[in-house]
Amino acid sequence: MTIAAEGKPDDSAQQAGRPALLQSEAAQGIALISPTFLYALAMLAVPILVTFAHSFWTQNYMDIDRTFTLENYRIALTEPIYRDLLWRSLFISLTVSFVTVVLAYPIAYYISFHGGRHKGLWLFIITIPFWTSYLLRVMSWKVILGFNGVLNSGLMALGIISEPSTAFLYNTNAVIITLTHAWAAFAILPIFVSLEKVDRTLIEAATDLGDGAVRRFLRVTLPLSMPGAISALMIVMIPTVGDYVTPRLVGGKDGVMIANAIQAQFGKAANWPLGAALSVTSMVVVTAMAGATVFILRWAARQAR
Amino acid sequence: MNIVRRLLSNWLPVYAVLYVAFLYLPILLLPIFSINQSAVPQFPLTGYTMKWYAGLPNTPELLSSAWNSLIVGLSASIVSTILGICAARAITRYRFRGQRVASGLIMAPLVLPEIIVAVSMLLVLLQLGVGLSLFTVILGHILICIPYSVTVLISGFEGFDRSLEEASADLGESAWGTFRRVTLPMVAPAIISSLLVSFTISLDEFILAFFLSGTEPTLPVYIWGQLRFAAKLPSVLALGTLLLLASFMMLSIAEILRRRAARRAQNEGGVYA
Numbered sequence: 393m394t395i396a397a398e399g400k401p402d403d404s405a406q407q408a409g410r411p412a413l414l415q416s417e418a419a420q421g422i423a424l425i426s427p428t429f430l431y432a433l434a435m436l437a438v439p440i441l442v443t444f445a446h447s448f449w450t451q452n453y454m455d456i457d458r459t460f461t462l463e464n465y466r467i468a469l470t471e472p473i474y475r476d477l478l479w480r481s482l483f484i485s486l487t488v489s490f491v492t493v494v495l496a497y498p499i500a501y502y503i504s505f506h507g508g509r510h511k512g513l514w515l516f517i518i519t520i521p522f523w524t525s526y527l528l529r530v531m532s533w534k535v536i537l538g539f540n541g542v543l544n545s546g547l548m549a550l551g552i553i554s555e556p557s558t559a560f561l562y563n564t565n566a567v568i569i570t571l572t573h574a575w576a577a578f579a580i581l582p583i584f585v586s587l588e589k590v591d592r593t594l595i596e597a598a599t600d601l602g603d604g605a606v607r608r609f610l611r612v613t614l615p616l617s618m619p620g621a622i623s624a625l626m627i628v629m630i631p632t633v634g635d636y637v638t639p640r641l642v643g644g645k646d647g648v649m650i651a652n653a654i655q656a657q658f659g660k661a662a663n664w665p666l667g668a669a670l671s672v673t674s675m676v677v678v679t680a681m682a683g684a685t686v687f688i689l690r691w692a693a694r695q696a697r
Numbered sequence: 698m699n700i701v702r703r704l705l706s707n708w709l710p711v712y713a714v715l716y717v718a719f720l721y722l723p724i725l726l727l728p729i730f731s732i733n734q735s736a737v738p739q740f741p742l743t744g745y746t747m748k749w750y751a752g753l754p755n756t757p758e759l760l761s762s763a764w765n766s767l768i769v770g771l772s773a774s775i776v777s778t779i780l781g782i783c784a785a786r787a788i789t790r791y792r793f794r795g796q797r798v799a800s801g802l803i804m805a806p807l808v809l810p811e812i813i814v815a816v817s818m819l820l821v822l823l824q825l826g827v828g829l830s831l832f833t834v835i836l837g838h839i840l841i842c843i844p845y846s847v848t849v850l851i852s853g854f855e856g857f858d859r860s861l862e863e864a865s866a867d868l869g870e871s872a873w874g875t876f877r878r879v880t881l882p883m884v885a886p887a888i889i890s891s892l893l894v895s896f897t898i899s900l901d902e903f904i905l906a907f908f909l910s911g912t913e914p915t916l917p918v919y920i921w922g923q924l925r926f927a928a929k930l931p932s933v934l935a936l937g938t939l940l941l942l943a944s945f946m947m948l949s950i951a952e953i954l955r956r957r958a959a960r961r962a963q964n965e966g967g968v969y970a
Contacts, residue, residue, distance in 0.1 A: 634810025
C-alpha cells in the first residue's frame with residue numbers, strides 16, 4: 393500500500409513536471425514518512441505481533457508446537473509465583489507513578505510560574521540527570537541505600553541510628569525510591585507543558601473575583617493542568633511495570649518484578665511462549681490499570697467541580 | 698495573612714532546590730567515590746587517589762566494549778537521524794491521512810516497557826535465524842533513538858518559515874535544490890543535536906543491548922557483568938564518571954545548538970516575512 397503511494401508522485405512528476413508534484417502534497421508526505429514508518433513497523437509492530445502469536449503456542453524442547461492453546465495464560469494468571477510478581481509490578485508502577493507526579497507537580501509549577509527568563513535553563517538542569525546512564529543511576533542508589541552505604545553511614549554520623557540498618561536496600565521501597573528518581577524528568581515535562589498553556593488572565597480573573605491563592609489554584613490552575621498530570625501518570629506507569637534493572641540491583645528477593653520472570657523465560661528457562669504470554673499479560677493489565685486510573689481521575693475531577 | 702503569603706512564596710523555591718538536590722545526589726556520588734582511596738563506597742572518605750582511573754586502560758575487555766559502544770552509537774545515531782529527518786519533515790511540512798497513526802507508531806518505543814521491545818525483537822531475530830551481534834544491537838538502538846531524533850528535529854523544523862522554501866521554488870530551484878540550499882542550512886544545528894542525543898541514548902542504553910548483543914558486549918553490558926564483583930566497584934565508578942562526563946558534554950552541545958537553531962529559524966523567518 394505504502395509502496396504504491398511512494399511510486400505515485402514520481403510517475404506524475406515525470407508526466408506533468410513540477411506543478412503536479414506540488415499538488416500531490418499528501419502523497420509526498422506519505423512517501424517521506426514511509427521509510428521511518430516501515431522501520432518501526434518491521435522492528436516494533438511485527439515483532440510484537442509475533443510475540444502475541446507465540447503466547448498461544450507451546451515450547452516443545454527445541455521446537456515450538458503451533459497448536460492454539462491458552463495454557464500459557466492460565467499459568468501466567470494463576471500460578472502463584474507469576475500472579476504475585478504481576479501484582480507486585482502493578483503495585484510498584486502505580487505507586488511510583490503517583491509519587492513521581494505528586495513530587496514533580498510543584499517543581500513544574502515553580503518553573504512555569506516563577507521560572508522567568510531561566511525556564512530553559514531550569515528544564516535543562518532537570519533533564520540532565522535523566523540523560524545519564526540508567527544503569528549507573530540505579531547502581532548509585534544501591535551505594536546510597538546499602539548496608540555500608542551513604543544513608544546508613546550518614547545517619548550513624550549524625551547519631552540518629554547506632555548501627556547500620558538493613559531496611560533501606562533489597563525491598564520494594566528501594567525499588568520505588570529508585571524508580572521515582574529515574575522517571576522524574578518524564579513527569580515534569582508534560583506537567584510543565586500543560587501549565588504553560590494555562591491562560592494567565594483566567595488566574596487574574598479569579599483573583600479579581602476574590603479567590604485566594606489556594607482556591608484559585610484548586611479551581612483554575614489545577615483543573616486546567618490536569619491533562620498534563622494525567623499524561624505524566626501514563627508515561628511513568630506503563631514503562632515502569634516492565635522494569636528489569638532496578639528490581640535486579642536494589643530489589644532483592646522481595647522486590648523482584650515481572651520483567652525478571654520474562655527475562656528468565658527467554659534465557660535460562662527457555663520457554664518463549666510462556667515469556668511471550670507474561671509480556672502480553674503485563675502489557676494488557678497495565679494498560680487496563682492506566683485506563684481505569686484516567687477514568688477515576690476524570691470522574692473525581694467532575695465530582696469536585 | 699502576610700506570613701501565610703510569605704510562606705507560600707518561599708516554600709516553592711526551597712522545594713525546587715531540594716528536588717534538584719535529590720535529582721543530582723546519585724549522580725554526584727559517582728565521581729566522589731571514584732577518586733576515593735577505599736574500595737568500599739562509604740563516608741567518611743579515606744583520601745584522594747587516581748588509581749581506579751589508572752587501571753582502566755589496562756583492561757582489554759573494557760577497551761573492546763568501549764569500541765563496540767562507539768560503533769553501535771555512531772551507526773545508530775546516523776541512521777536514526779536520517780530516518781528522523783524524514784519523519785520530522787513529513788510531520789511538520791505535510792498533512793496527510795494516517796499521519797497520526799504513523800507518528801504514533803514511530804513514537805511508541807518511548808512509552809513501551811523496554812523489556813517488551815527487547816524480547817519481541819529477540820524472538821523475531823532468533824526465528825529468522827539472524828545471529829546476535831553488534832548489528833542486532835544497532836537495529837534495536839535505531840528503533841529507540843528515532844523518537845528522540847524526531848522530537849529534537851521537529852523542534853528545529855517548526856517555526857521555520859515555509860515562505861522561504863516557496864520563494865526558492867518560485868525562483869526555479871528544484872525540490873532537492875531547495876532542501877539542500879535553503880532548508881538544510883537552517884536545520885543543520887537540529888540535525889547535529891539529534892546525532893548527539895541519539896548517540897548519548899545508544900551509549901547509555903542497557904536492556905536492548907543486554908538481550909541483543911550476543912558475545913560482543915557494549916559498555917553498559919560490560920558494566921553489568923562487573924557489578925557482580927564488589928572489588929570491581931571503584932573501577933566501575935571511575936568508568937561511570939567518564940561516561941557521565943561524555944554524556945553531559947554531548948548534551949550541553951546539543952542543547953546549545955538546538956537553541957541556536959530555534960532562534961535562527963525565528964529570526965530569519967522574521968526578516969523575510
